[in-house]
Amino acid sequence: MTARRVVVVGYGMAGARFADEVRRRDPAGERVALTVVGAEPHPAYNRVLLSAVLAGTMPPSLVGLHGPDWAVETGVDLRVGVGARSVDRVGRTVTLSDESTVEYDALVLATGSRAWVPPVDGLRTESGALAPDVATFRDLDDCAAIIDHARPGAPIAVLGGGLLGLEAARGLLGRGCLVTVVHPVGHLMERQLDPAAGAVLAKTLTDLGIDVRLGRSAAQHVSGDGLKLDDGSHVPAELVVVAAGARAEVGIAESIGLSVRGGIVVDDLLRTSDPRIHAIGDCATHPGTAAGLVQPAWDQATVLADLLTGADPAARYRSTPAVTRLKARGVDLAALGETHAEDAEVITLHDPARGRYAKLVLRDDRVAGAIVLGFPDAAATITEFFDTGAPAPADRLALLLGRANPGGAQPRSPAQLPDDALVCRCNTVTKSRLVEAWRAGATDVPALVAATRATTGCGTCTDSTRAIAEWLATTPERP
Numbered sequence: 001m002t003a004r005r006v007v008v009v010g011y012g013m014a015g016a017r018f019a020d021e022v023r024r025r026d027p028a029g030e031r032v033a034l035t036v037v038g039a040e041p042h043p044a045y046n047r048v049l050l051s052a053v054l055a056g057t058m059p060p061s062l063v064g065l066h067g068p069d070w071a072v073e074t075g076v077d078l079r080v081g082v083g084a085r086s087v088d089r090v091g092r093t094v095t096l097s098d099e100s101t102v103e104y105d106a107l108v109l110a111t112g113s114r115a116w117v118p119p120v121d122g123l124r125t126e127s128g129a130l131a132p133d134v135a136t137f138r139d140l141d142d143c144a145a146i147i148d149h150a151r152p153g154a155p156i157a158v159l160g161g162g163l164l165g166l167e168a169a170r171g172l173l174g175r176g177c178l179v180t181v182v183h184p185v186g187h188l189m190e191r192q193l194d195p196a197a198g199a200v201l202a203k204t205l206t207d208l209g210i211d212v213r214l215g216r217s218a219a220q221h222v223s224g225d226g227l228k229l230d231d232g233s234h235v236p237a238e239l240v241v242v243a244a245g246a247r248a249e250v251g252i253a254e255s256i257g258l259s260v261r262g263g264i265v266v267d268d269l270l271r272t273s274d275p276r277i278h279a280i281g282d283c284a285t286h287p288g289t290a291a292g293l294v295q296p297a298w299d300q301a302t303v304l305a306d307l308l309t310g311a312d313p314a315a316r317y318r319s320t321p322a323v324t325r326l327k328a329r330g331v332d333l334a335a336l337g338e339t340h341a342e343d344a345e346v347i348t349l350h351d352p353a354r355g356r357y358a359k360l361v362l363r364d365d366r367v368a369g370a371i372v373l374g375f376p377d378a379a380a381t382i383t384e385f386f387d388t389g390a391p392a393p394a395d396r397l398a399l400l401l402g403r404a405n406p407g408g409a410q411p412r413s414p415a416q417l418p419d420d421a422l423v424c425r426c427n428t429v430t431k432s433r434l435v436e437a438w439r440a441g442a443t444d445v446p447a448l449v450a451a452t453r454a455t456t457g458c459g460t461c462t463d464s465t466r467a468i469a470e471w472l473a474t475t476p477e478r479p
Helices: 013-025 047-055 070-074 140-149 163-174 195-208 251-255 294-309 376-388 396-400 431-439 445-452 462-474
Strands: 004-009 032-038 077-080 084-088 093-096 101-103 106-109 113-115 134-136 155-159 178-183 211-214 218-222 226-229 234-236 239-242 246-248 263-265 277-279 323-328 331-337 345-351 356-363 366-373 422-424
Touching (some): 004 013, 013 294, 047 140, 047 163, 047 323, 106 294, 140 239, 155 163, 155 234, 163 178, 163 195, 163 239, 195 211, 195 331, 195 345, 195 356, 195 366, 323 376, 331 376, 345 396, 356 396, 366 376, 376 396, 431 445, 431 462, 445 462
Parallel strands (some): 004 032, 004 106, 134 239, 155 178, 178 211
Antiparallel strands (some): 093 101, 113 246, 218 226, 323 331, 356 366
């Protein structure tokens, strides 16, 4: 049987994960001959961990997704530092930036997204490049550029009070910078938080030492001076970090006539308007799936690998519930599912003096959404209810405070967790992955961390990972 030629354009998180899932199902490459093309000069890395790199808590060398010999060991034709220039849909070939061509039976677009820079006078030079003292926050090169300016006492402005902007601000604060966040909306993280939660978060960040300017936009940037805001006020800044959102990278899709609505439109088989071309990750648009989150890319990679290898021809991608964690030292925040719902059962606990806010949204006695700020135990418990769909306890306050557990009043032991329970969201490490690593010889917590990268993101899974390691160590027969 001739192997199916699959070409992946994009060697970021989605493309790398898809390649891993394909080889997991087809280790010898008997069914799929895989070519992966990546325009970035770096091997694939975990962008979720960039905030840790910026904060200085993790070196860039530890965020890679693949080792140096991965392509050789897996039989993948990997081309790094080479972009896709054009696609011939009739001849089914991709022409690359080095003038070479690759043929495909199926093409997977995993081109990701790019930072959006608002049209503020002075952020760009006349040639269209970013001004020397302006940086975006999307990739490793951005981190290096920001860190070059991040000396103690340096005033730095962050444009954008969303997830990435706040993670950048907290990391820079940890390096001793004088940080100001400028956000055009009246409360922070408005996509995930309601105004009350946004206000508590703003107070928490202000107490840490970040100057938060809400409802204000940058009107002009003057190199060497800083920002002039739309109310006439001034923000001194040796560097402006732009974290104002992202746009799906759809240039190549548009150039070949694929359907694009914000992102590349895909169906439940992750097919574009050309059935031989698929799209996954940030560049794809699927009904009911939030853009800019990692978990949808992981789920899409799994489904598409099932389909293209033939491992599960019935696999379909339906959507991925949104779960967001702010990875900022000193701030414990999780937002999941429906956070703005008004036509459901809603319970809130508002404690701004202590930097705490919790909101539960329930439908049909199940957790449909939540905002949990300053209640780490509750965040873990509520997320488990959300993930498993277990009925919520009658004592809603117990759930809100993290004192209720799916399946009973006592916390579930690692033995009771399902194999597919997600332990580490930042690196998508399941219980079964930890068990596999243990069986392969990673028989203590440091070894499990090294093998799976669990706990190396936001750190909220540290206790769960330790508990699973202790359970494995005391199990007479390894599960």
